[in-house]
Amino acid sequence: AQTVTQSQPEMSVQEAETVTLSCTYDTSESNYYLFWYKQPPSRQMILVIRQEAYKQQNATENRFSVNFQKAAKSFSLKISDSQLGDTAMYFCAFMINTGTASKLTFGTGTRLQVTL
Amino acid sequence: GAVVSQHPSWVICKSGTSVKIECRSLDFQATTMFWYRQFPKQSLMLMATSNEGSKATYEQGVEKDKFLINHASLTLSTLTVTSAHPEDSSFYICSAHPGTLLPSSYNSPLHFGNGTRLTVT
Numbered sequence: 001a002q003t004v005t006q007s008q009p010e011m012s013v014q015e016a017e018t019v020t021l022s023c024t025y026d027t028s029e030s031n032y033y034l035f036w037y038k039q040p041p042s043r044q045m046i047l048v049i050r051q052e053a054y055k056q057q058n059a060t061e062n063r064f065s066v067n068f069q070k071a072a073k074s075f076s077l078k079i080s081d082s083q084l085g086d087t088a089m090y091f092c093a094f095m096i097n098t099g100t101a102s103k104l105t106f107g108t109g110t111r112l113q114v115t116l
Numbered sequence: 117g118a119v120v121s122q123h124p125s126w127v128i129c130k131s132g133t134s135v136k137i138e139c140r141s142l143d144f145q146a147t148t149m150f151w152y153r154q155f156p157k158q159s160l161m162l163m164a165t166s167n168e169g170s171k172a173t174y175e176q177g178v179e180k181d182k183f184l185i186n187h188a189s190l191t192l193s194t195l196t197v198t199s200a201h202p203e204d205s206s207f208y209i210c211s212a213h214p215g216t217l218l219p220s221s222y223n224s225p226l227h228f229g230n231g232t233r234l235t236v237t
Contacts, residue, residue, distance in 0.1 A: 043207060045160075045228035091159060095226075100213070103150055104226060106159045 122229025
């Protein structure tokens with residue numbers, strides 16, 4: 001079974017600053033995906049970034065980037081130039097790559113508050 | 117593209133009644149849909165995997181007779197909470213997958229509905 005751990009229940013960052021959210025996972029699988037999802041107060045699940053385990057290069061999406069350490073089973077999210085709209089719950093998630101649909105296993109989430 | 121519609125967005129029902137929640141893939145065929153439950157300030161917990169034309173696969177601890185799942189077509193899955201009780205009050209979210217994992221340029225393999233807030237009084 002896969003587990004995903006987010007050790008920071010809450011984080012706060014000032015606008016324009018950088019913040020890093022931590023995520024560790026445990027799996028015996030070698031082929032999988034990792035994701036960061038954002039859930040704003042509307043509760044819509046929004047994909048922030050995804051990483052394929054076979055790729056060594058860290059994924060980046062504009063202000064969002066990850067630090068993927070496969071051996072350490074670590075997958076942290078860095079948000080640069082934080083904006084008020086980044087305030088949300090952030091979930092780290094894991095999916096086995098089966099080539100088709102597979103369930104997501106979510107971490108417990110980190111509530112990020114961006115302040116002025 | 118890749119829109120998933122979930123209905124209703126919120127519902128209040130009396131204890132003992134049943135409530136049906138629909139999850140539709142609007143612009144793609146979803147051979148597999150997933151149903152998650154989220155308690156306040158908690159994470160999403162998978163309840164069951166719904167496959168078109170076959171019985172749903174339930175996660176351990178989820179009562180299949182209480183949470184009835186039907187995936188009768190490639191665009192619609194329904195979750196029925198039977199004989200609802202106040203402890204069933206929660207946020208229910210569905211997600212859908214188009215069947216084959218698309219290339220990495222297609223960012224998300226799973227598309228989420230907007231969720232349904234169920235309150236049982």
